[in-house]
Amino acid sequence: MxxxxxxxxxxxxxxxxxxxxxxxxxxxxxxxxxxxxxxxxxxxxxxxxxxxxxxxxxxxxxxxxxxxxxxxxxxxxTDRKRAGRPRVFTVLQTAQVTAPACQLPAESGVPLARWSAPELARETIERGIAAFMSASTVRRWLAEDALKPWQYRSWIFITDPQFRPKAERVLDLYARTFDGVGLGADEYVVSSDEKTSIQARCRCHPTLAPGQARAMRVNHTYGRGGALAYLAGESSFRLAA
Structure with a gap:
């Protein structure tokens, strides 16, 4: 030819x-x-x-x-546009999968503190949104919308009117200063508290659900449900050699 x-x-x-x-x-x-x-x-x-x-x-x-x-x-x-592999999931299914990530699991009756990609994939199948769903697919969709429901940020409302003088004393001790005098080489600061993880308590402010590029926010302030706590020592004090 x-x-x-x-x-x-x-x-x-x-x-x-x-x-x-x-x-x-x-x-x-x-x-x-x-x-x-x-x-x-x-x-x-x-x-x-x-x-x-x-x-x-x-x-x-x-x-x-x-x-x-x-x-x-x-x-x-430049390269020509290619059709690529046909979509396995519809746009509606994608939205139905990512929507629970912007809500707290308790709102869906799920006994979890926060969502994970495998848990969202399992919830998708249980709700009948799709016959199958992998955690990697859920993770990819969440990444496209900048959603990370497994992360959370702690926050707190300051309500104590004496917060500033108390904080100043603690911060001075962090800087090894007490009543305007620096601590010596043979002086130490000891801090102790109760084991809060085993206390009967509840959050004073509701947890805020995650959103796009925003982690779930959990408040630190809590109220004890009638349990007593024993402090091993004061929050801070001086020890003389």
Missing amino acids: PVAPARPVAPTAAERQRLKKMAYGHKTEHRLRLRAQVVLHAARGRSNARIARETGLHLDTVRTWRGRFAEHGLPGL
Whole structure:
């Protein structure tokens, strides 16, 4: 079969300058750099076979990008849009999966403190939203919407009118100072408290659900439910050697 003649290439001055930046720029993708080199060689009147030898590309590849530039110019060197694999899940299913991540699990009757990707995938199947769902798929959808329901940030309302003088004393002790006098090398600060994790308590303020680019917020303030606590010592004191 006769070989089709090489397409003539005649880039403008602006196109030639852009091609040189693409062909020799350090930040240019490798595939775009090779395509620009093909066009520059073609603009010098070189044959496709010679360009293939000098660039290390297949002859058909050189012929393709030479023809694409001759027909479409610089836009012809970019990749064409591809249809890709058909969607497995609908947009509605995606929204139904990510919506619970913006709510507390207790609102859905789930006995969890916060959602995780595997728990959301399991909840999706139990609700009948989809017949199957993987944790990696849920994690990818949440990442696209900047949702991280497994994270939380603590916050607190300061209601004690004596908070500032109390805080100043504690902060001074952190800086090894007591009543304006620095602690000596043989003096120590000891801090102790009750084991709050085993106390009967409840949060004074409701937990705020997570949202887009916002972690769940849990308040530190709590009220004891009638349990007694024994303090092993004062919050801070001086020990003399």
